[in-house]
Amino acid sequence: MSARSVAFLNRRGPHGTIHAREALEVVLVGAAFDQRVRLVFMDDGVYQLVRGQDTTPLGVKDFARAFRALAMYEPERVVVARRCLEARGLAADDLLVEVELLDDDALAELLDGSDVVLSF
Amino acid sequence: MSARSVAFLNRRGPHGTIHAREALEVVLVGAAFDQRVRLVFMDDGVYQLVRGQDTTPLGVKDFARAFRALAMYEPERVVVARRCLEARGLAADDLLVEVELLDDDALAELLDGSDVVLSF
Amino acid sequence: MTRMKFGILVNAGPYQHQACDSALNFTRAVLARGHRVLRVFFYHDGVNVATRLAVPPQDDRDLGAAWQALAREHGLDLVVCVAAAQRRGILDADERTRHGRDADNLAEGFRIAGLGQLVEATADADRFVVFG
Amino acid sequence: MTRMKFGILVNAGPYQHQACDSALNFTRAVLARGHRVLRVFFYHDGVNVATRLAVPPQDDRDLGAAWQALAREHGLDLVVCVAAAQRRGILDADERTRHGRDADNLAEGFRIAGLGQLVEATADADRFVVFG
Amino acid sequence: MATLHTVHRSPYRETTLASCLRMARPGSAILLLEDGVYAAVAAGAHAPRLREAMARLRVFALEADLAARGIAPDELIDGIATVDYEGFVDLACEHAKVQAWL
Amino acid sequence: MATLHTVHRSPYRETTLASCLRMARPGSAILLLEDGVYAAVAAGAHAPRLREAMARLRVFALEADLAARGIAPDELIDGIATVDYEGFVDLACEHAKVQAWL
Numbered sequence: 001m002s003a004r005s006v007a008f009l010n011r012r013g014p015h016g017t018i019h020a021r022e023a024l025e026v027v028l029v030g031a032a033f034d035q036r037v038r039l040v041f042m043d044d045g046v047y048q049l050v051r052g053q054d055t056t057p058l059g060v061k062d063f064a065r066a067f068r069a070l071a072m073y074e075p076e077r078v079v080v081a082r083r084c085l086e087a088r089g090l091a092a093d094d095l096l097v098e099v100e101l102l103d104d105d106a107l108a109e110l111l112d113g114s115d116v117v118l119s120f
Numbered sequence: 121m122s123a124r125s126v127a128f129l130n131r132r133g134p135h136g137t138i139h140a141r142e143a144l145e146v147v148l149v150g151a152a153f154d155q156r157v158r159l160v161f162m163d164d165g166v167y168q169l170v171r172g173q174d175t176t177p178l179g180v181k182d183f184a185r186a187f188r189a190l191a192m193y194e195p196e197r198v199v200v201a202r203r204c205l206e207a208r209g210l211a212a213d214d215l216l217v218e219v220e221l222l223d224d225d226a227l228a229e230l231l232d233g234s235d236v237v238l239s240f
Numbered sequence: 241m242t243r244m245k246f247g248i249l250v251n252a253g254p255y256q257h258q259a260c261d262s263a264l265n266f267t268r269a270v271l272a273r274g275h276r277v278l279r280v281f282f283y284h285d286g287v288n289v290a291t292r293l294a295v296p297p298q299d300d301r302d303l304g305a306a307w308q309a310l311a312r313e314h315g316l317d318l319v320v321c322v323a324a325a326q327r328r329g330i331l332d333a334d335e336r337t338r339h340g341r342d343a344d345n346l347a348e349g350f351r352i353a354g355l356g357q358l359v360e361a362t363a364d365a366d367r368f369v370v371f372g
Numbered sequence: 373m374t375r376m377k378f379g380i381l382v383n384a385g386p387y388q389h390q391a392c393d394s395a396l397n398f399t400r401a402v403l404a405r406g407h408r409v410l411r412v413f414f415y416h417d418g419v420n421v422a423t424r425l426a427v428p429p430q431d432d433r434d435l436g437a438a439w440q441a442l443a444r445e446h447g448l449d450l451v452v453c454v455a456a457a458q459r460r461g462i463l464d465a466d467e468r469t470r471h472g473r474d475a476d477n478l479a480e481g482f483r484i485a486g487l488g489q490l491v492e493a494t495a496d497a498d499r500f501v502v503f504g
Numbered sequence: 505m506a507t508l509h510t511v512h513r514s515p516y517r518e519t520t521l522a523s524c525l526r527m528a529r530p531g532s533a534i535l536l537l538e539d540g541v542y543a544a545v546a547a548g549a550h551a552p553r554l555r556e557a558m559a560r561l562r563v564f565a566l567e568a569d570l571a572a573r574g575i576a577p578d579e580l581i582d583g584i585a586t587v588d589y590e591g592f593v594d595l596a597c598e599h600a601k602v603q604a605w606l
Numbered sequence: 607m608a609t610l611h612t613v614h615r616s617p618y619r620e621t622t623l624a625s626c627l628r629m630a631r632p633g634s635a636i637l638l639l640e641d642g643v644y645a646a647v648a649a650g651a652h653a654p655r656l657r658e659a660m661a662r663l664r665v666f667a668l669e670a671d672l673a674a675r676g677i678a679p680d681e682l683i684d685g686i687a688t689v690d691y692e693g694f695v696d697l698a699c700e701h702a703k704v705q706a707w708l
Contacts, residue, residue: 006362012619014674016640017388017389026359029355029358033356035362043523047644052676054674055673057690058390058393058674061431061433064676088618088644104527108526112532116362116601120606131625132517133573135573138257145455146491149486150491162629164539167542170573173573178571181297207516224629229631231609231629232608232631234703238381239706239707244597253420254460258538266592293461295459295467296458297459326428327427329420329424329427331427336425341425342424369604378698390641391640394639394640397691401691401694405696499704500703504614517620
């Protein structure tokens with residue numbers, strides 16, 4: 001049986017709650033398993049990938065850098081909802097990492113085609 | 121100095137989180153203090169006062185009954201945002217207790233005129 | 241109905257959010273329908289259910305005790321994420337010694353383990369359900 | 373600027389939500405501007421900051437320790453609601469004995485008290501600020 | 505087999521249901537639970553959008569959450585079926601997977 | 607003296623800002639903090655509504671939250687002033703009270 005495809009559905013911003021950060025920790029651990037990982041960023045989840053985050057004045061650890069390490073784990077796909085990015089006045093070159101911009105239908109298909117979806 | 125007016129701003133539904141319930145406990149304790157209490161229900165907060173809540177199948181304690189005890193504590197005013205009630209397909213006679221239905225302007229005035237606003 | 245293996249993830253703290261109640265009721269139903277529960281994994285504030293120091297009011301449910309009873313009756317594997325638990329102060333005797341603390345509070349019936357246990361459950365389960 | 377008395381309420385759990393960080397930074401600023409902090413009251417999951425068993429990662433902030441240090445330096449009154457704390461398993465030695473538990477976890481510098489302390493703070497403060 | 509989407513938040517407070525409806529493909533099912541059940545009320549402002557989606561999706565609501573919130577069966581949008589927790593389990597089995605909208 | 611309203615939630619995820627704008631009376635001030643700062647971005651979908659409200663309200667955004675989210679000052683709606691935590695304290699003192707929208 002080919003490896004299972006697992007989609008991590010990230011829909012929350014990076015700092016208002018800990019979800020983004022602790023979800024990333026699951027992805028990093030998951031990478032060591034034989035899984036086809038799809039990282040999906042939708043709604044406020046797209047904000048997690050925005051460049052230039054500086055959490056020093058807030059006094060909180062900056063975990064955005066960890067996204068750069070992601071490439072090393074070779075997730076099968078890193079996708080961002082185009083519609084959510086544009087609604088927030090953002091574009092692909094505002095992001096920390098190379099991503100696939102998907103329209104709603106393509107995103108729905110990716111999620112639907114994944115064996116498991118983990119929501120954070 | 122006349123007693124302080126304190127507005128309790130309730131904007132969350134009754135069971136999804138504990139806010140409604142633990143906010144009510146503050147109101148009940150507050151009643152023993154010399155305060156002019158205004159209970160304000162807005163947005164999903166209006167759902168807290170809906171009649172017929174039965175939490176048995178959920179296995180959670182039903183605290184809506186405590187609202188009936190409220191009258192005993194004689195809050196100065198118990199107000200509900202008319203607009204929020206109507207948006208949810210509700211009317212005054214769906215509610216557990218007698219309330220004042222206020223339009224947005226009147227509600228804004230009440231909140232603005234309170235010495236302190238406690239948000240839950 | 242074929243017998244299925246379920247994995248369950250609880251991401252929100254008990255009482256503050258309804259997720260823990262929903263997950264408990266759902267898990268009971270899975271067992272009642274004759275399916276198997278591979279593992280219930282508590283992450284984020286979900287770990288807070290696993291303290292033996294909680295004293296809920298008499299007239300209200302005790303979520304920690306309810307999970308313990310269900311686990312005892314059905315041999316459930318209730319796993320608490322070690323990283324999330326450490327950050328929030330849910331420790332067992334080992335963690336207590338390792339971090340030089342003067343007390344521990346893990347409730348019996350829960351075990352502290354790494355995120356690998358979550359990933360494994362997502363791989364082995366036929367159905368994986370998230371509450372949060 | 374006249375010197376004002378501030379009351380602060382923290383309604384969300386540490387780390388899970390940013391509210392505890394915001395309240396801490398705000399409280400520091402109130403003191404830096406020369407005002408007085410009457411009381412910081414922790415309610416709902418906000419009580420979870422008051423455990424001495426938390427072991428945050430080295431490279432990240434320790435909110436419990438930060439509040440303790442600020443309280444020591446400025447004589448702050450950090451109050452944890454007894455009802456919310458009991459339900460969630462934050463106990464001091466008295467609560468431990470009263471409820472027959474075998475451990476307690478309240479961090480030094482925090483005190484457990486009733487909701488009257490919250491109501492009193494709303495009455496006495498010139499400005500009352502809520503984080504949650 | 506299609507996906508079972510679970511919606512856990514009130515449509516009046518959060519955009520969760522809207523996001524779910526954008527991603528739920530024709531033939532899939534939606535279970536409204538916890539505060540999500542408020543979307544099932546026929547007289548509510550969010551009913552039209554859900555009715556429209558029901559042309560391509562099946563929609564269910566969890567009985568325990570409806571009862572806790574004082575929502576009677578006759579207040580629901582026509583066509584929304586109610587299930588108990590065991591019904592929720594059966595729905596999970598009948599679909600390829602469960603996808604939570606939190 | 608008018609009220610200082612604080613908005614702590616993202617306008618894309620929750621209706622918190624919308625509720626605040628309905629209740630904030632002319633002459634009062636709004637401080638966007640935590641995820642609330644996302645409303646301050648000029649190119650965002652929620653900018654028009656906030657711009658309109660700025661005809662009758664002063665709007666501020668908390669610097670630490672803007673920095674943490676990678677939002678540069680030049681991305682903000684014209685007329686939104688940024689403050690640090692001490693500025694937040696001063697705003698609280700200058701207004702009759704603080705009202706939180708959570």
